[in-house]
Amino acid sequence: MSRYWxxxxxxxxxYVPGEQPKDERDWIKLNTNENPYPPSPSALxxxxxxxxxxxxxxxxxxxTPLREALAEYYDLSPEEVFVGNGSDEILAFAFMTFFDSAxxxxxxDITYSFYPVYAAHFGIPFRTVELEEDFALSADKLIRAAxxxxxxxxxxxxxxxxxxxxxxxxxxxxxxxxxxxxxxxEAYVDFGGETAAGLIRSYPNLLVVQTLSKSRSFAGLRVGFxxxxxxLIRGLERVKHSFNSYTLDRLALAGAVAAIRDEAHFAAxxxxxIAARERTIAALRELGFIIPPSQANFFMAxxxxxxxxxVQQALRDRGILVRHFAKPRxxxxxxxxxxxDEQMDRLIACLxxxxxxxxxxxxxx
Amino acid sequence: MSRYWxxxxxxxxxYVPGEQPKDERDWIKLNTNENPYPPSPSALxxxxxxxxxxxxxxxxxxxTPLREALAEYYDLSPEEVFVGNGSDEILAFAFMTFFDSAxxxxxxDITYSFYPVYAAHFGIPFRTVELEEDFALSADKLIRAAxxxxxxxxxxxxxxxxxxxxxxxxxxxxxxxxxxxxxxxEAYVDFGGETAAGLIRSYPNLLVVQTLSKSRSFAGLRVGFxxxxxxLIRGLERVKHSFNSYTLDRLALAGAVAAIRDEAHFAAxxxxxIAARERTIAALRELGFIIPPSQANFFMAxxxxxxxxxVQQALRDRGILVRHFAKPRxxxxxxxxxxxDEQMDRLIACLxxxxxxxxxxxxxx
Numbered sequence: 001m002s003r004y005w006x007x008x009x010x011x012x013x014x015y016v017p018g019e020q021p022k023d024e025r026d027w028i029k030l031n032t033n034e035n036p037y038p039p040s041p042s043a044l045x046x047x048x049x050x051x052x053x054x055x056x057x058x059x060x061x062x063x064t065p066l067r068e069a070l071a072e073y074y075d076l077s078p079e080e081v082f083v084g085n086g087s088d089e090i091l092a093f094a095f096m097t098f099f100d101s102a103x104x105x106x107x108x109d110i111t112y113s114f115y116p117v118y119a120a121h122f123g124i125p126f127r128t129v130e131l132e133e134d135f136a137l138s139a140d141k142l143i144r145a146a147x148x149x150x151x152x153x154x155x156x157x158x159x160x161x162x163x164x165x166x167x168x169x170x171x172x173x174x175x176x177x178x179x180x181x182x183x184x185x186e187a188y189v190d191f192g193g194e195t196a197a198g199l200i201r202s203y204p205n206l207l208v209v210q211t212l213s214k215s216r217s218f219a220g221l222r223v224g225f226x227x228x229x230x231x232l233i234r235g236l237e238r239v240k241h242s243f244n245s246y247t248l249d250r251l252a253l254a255g256a257v258a259a260i261r262d263e264a265h266f267a268a269x270x271x272x273x274i275a276a277r278e279r280t281i282a283a284l285r286e287l288g289f290i291i292p293p294s295q296a297n298f299f300m301a302x303x304x305x306x307x308x309x310x311v312q313q314a315l316r317d318r319g320i321l322v323r324h325f326a327k328p329r330x331x332x333x334x335x336x337x338x339x340x341d342e343q344m345d346r347l348i349a350c351l352x353x354x355x356x357x358x359x360x361x362x363x364x365x
Numbered sequence: 366m367s368r369y370w371x372x373x374x375x376x377x378x379x380y381v382p383g384e385q386p387k388d389e390r391d392w393i394k395l396n397t398n399e400n401p402y403p404p405s406p407s408a409l410x411x412x413x414x415x416x417x418x419x420x421x422x423x424x425x426x427x428x429t430p431l432r433e434a435l436a437e438y439y440d441l442s443p444e445e446v447f448v449g450n451g452s453d454e455i456l457a458f459a460f461m462t463f464f465d466s467a468x469x470x471x472x473x474d475i476t477y478s479f480y481p482v483y484a485a486h487f488g489i490p491f492r493t494v495e496l497e498e499d500f501a502l503s504a505d506k507l508i509r510a511a512x513x514x515x516x517x518x519x520x521x522x523x524x525x526x527x528x529x530x531x532x533x534x535x536x537x538x539x540x541x542x543x544x545x546x547x548x549x550x551e552a553y554v555d556f557g558g559e560t561a562a563g564l565i566r567s568y569p570n571l572l573v574v575q576t577l578s579k580s581r582s583f584a585g586l587r588v589g590f591x592x593x594x595x596x597l598i599r600g601l602e603r604v605k606h607s608f609n610s611y612t613l614d615r616l617a618l619a620g621a622v623a624a625i626r627d628e629a630h631f632a633a634x635x636x637x638x639i640a641a642r643e644r645t646i647a648a649l650r651e652l653g654f655i656i657p658p659s660q661a662n663f664f665m666a667x668x669x670x671x672x673x674x675x676v677q678q679a680l681r682d683r684g685i686l687v688r689h690f691a692k693p694r695x696x697x698x699x700x701x702x703x704x705x706d707e708q709m710d711r712l713i714a715c716l717x718x719x720x721x722x723x724x725x726x727x728x729x730x
Contacts, residue, residue: 002596004546006465014606017426038418051412053403055585061382085450089609100371121607181369220420220615231367241379242486244454250585251616
């Protein structure tokens with residue numbers, strides 16, 4: 001603590017990112033929802049082409065070529081697209097643009113753990129809506145909780161549960177909460193969720209946020225984007241140009257444009273991940289694991305006979321990193337990223353072995 | 366304007382970045398203080414090495430290797446170094462970490478035009494201190510204005526004037542304002558200014574912010590850093606991890622580490638720029654231009670017989686971009702970035718020609 005910090009910083013409880021191991025061990029890294037497959041070779045080639053003397057010049061502060069590529073992809077205009085340094089930066093900008101201290105925002109009780117951090121940081125009050133017993137998000141409950149509120153925010157599919165909300169329910173929220181911004185965080189939507197991108201022109205209160213970190217294998221490049229009514233996008237631009245005008249560097253812009261255009265590469269990796277997810281979930285359920293249905297590149301798994309925290313450590317001892325959240329309702333589960341087929345085989349084998357051991361030793365915990 | 370923006374966003378007057386021309390014309394670009402020489406070849410090679418499948422993985426959220434390289438360079442520890450997505454992002458984080466709405470921050474009346482934008486955006490009141498007639502910053506005036514205030518902020522050398530403040534005066538400010546943070550924005554210090562980096566261990570209230578955009582020719586890569594007491598750095602980290610944990614991508618981190626280590630490349634470009642600046646200022650003064658002494662990679666030039674706005678346009682017609690600020694006291698000047706020797710020759714020739722024409726036509730304005 002320093003005497004030079006302001007009061008808000010003294011009270012902050014910052015976000016804790018998942019571990020990025022720095023040692024040389026060849027970890028099976030299923031803890032931060034990265035894509036196990038490499039980025040598009042044509043995107044890497046585009047970065048290589050942009051890598052040269054022109055790096056002495058500032059990038060385009062508006063990210064125009066990337067906005068054009070995304071507009072084309074989603075059948076929108078570039079004025080309906082905002083780009084930023086990862087979707088986290090865009091979420092932060094959205095908090096600064098659309099929410100205020102007068103009215104609470106609403107999000108699920110179990111959700112991306114950065115939301116309450118943003119709220120505290122920007123001085124925005126919030127209410128949470130309890131997920132159903134099966135971890136589904138109830139649109140009706142959300143709408144009721146948002147009455148008189150200042151905004152709605154949820155991931156679809158949700159994290160860390162992986163559970164998706166059907167578009168019919170999304171529409172219901174947009175219709176009924178038309179007095180406030182509805183921010184849908186679609187970081188994982190490409191793995192089987194239903195995107196609301198097609199609803200942008202119908203709902204002036206809808207902002208959809210996505211990222212290239214997951215389905216485009218570019219977590220290390222830091223590119224996210226938002227889709228929404230041009231008025232909403234202009235608000236984000238005002239905030240960005242009051243914060244940092246050049247958030248995306250020349251290499252990230254070049255790589256992102258090419259990644260968006262390489263549909264075949266994207267689709268192949270996505271399909272492999274979805275297949276591996278379904279196969280893994282089926283195998284683990286056979287072992288007695290309880291796993292909510294996932295539309296993401298991760299799933300949440302708990303076992304009545306196993307202590308999740310201990311399983312996390314046991315997997316770590318075997319070279320597999322997964323994530324555990326010491327939070328009510330989900331502390332009996334692990335969040336496991338879907339990796340390659342080989343990685344999933346190894347995961348299943350390790351969990352089977354742990355269960356066998358548990359059954360043999362009679363379940364001391 | 367949108368009904369979904371909050372009140373603060375409605376009132377924002379965002380920063381306006383200098384023009385980045387998108388056409389194919391071969392501009393002489395002296396308008397955004399970029400380095401006319403390319404980045405370090407070894408830095409480009411380091412980026413090439415980092416460019417591959419590992420981009421699917423998140424970067425190190427703490428930027429450890431870059432903090433280590435900067436700590437080594439400045440003879441500090443990595444805990445005394447913060448890294449961010451350009452110095453603008455770090456300035457924004459500093460506003461969020463160290464200043465508050467209760468006490469005004471103080472900065473010069475003529476300075477980097479982003480400061481009042483940050484202040485408005487983050488709800489921080491401010492006072493300005495008038496520069497002297499010769500555009501020098503008076504440490505005594507600054508200290509008096511900061512009494513009872515919540516922070517001091519100035520670029521050294523100042524922008525857009527290029528005028529530097531000697532370290533003896535900087536020390537006076539740090540000694541007398543020890544109850545508040547003193548943020549010195551050294552974006553241009555490598556071109557002949559006196560850095561306060563060596564004072565970090567003596568003053569717990571000193572934060573020095575620098576960038577790789579100018580002296581390291583990496584405006585297109587977006588890397589800035591701050592040096593300060595470990596307590597100050599921890600405050601910036603808390604804010605960053607409440608905003609966006611991964612602000613620097615893997616390629617920027619790799620390139621920045623190698624750029625900091627390539628001292629010879631850095632020094633050669635810097636020396637050429639300083640020599641070109643001195644020669645150009647001397648030539649323009651002979652033509653009657655009034656130019657405050659510059660320690661930066663730009664200078665501010667005005668001429669009693671010429672209208673600065675018209676000269677900017679006339680230069681533009683000749684393929685040369687410079688910047689004009691329509692602000693009291695400096696609207697008679699242009700801010701001109703120091704380019705290559707050839708670019709400076711062309712600039713001098715164009716200005717000489719404009720003056721000749723002005724003298725012949727008898728000075729209509």
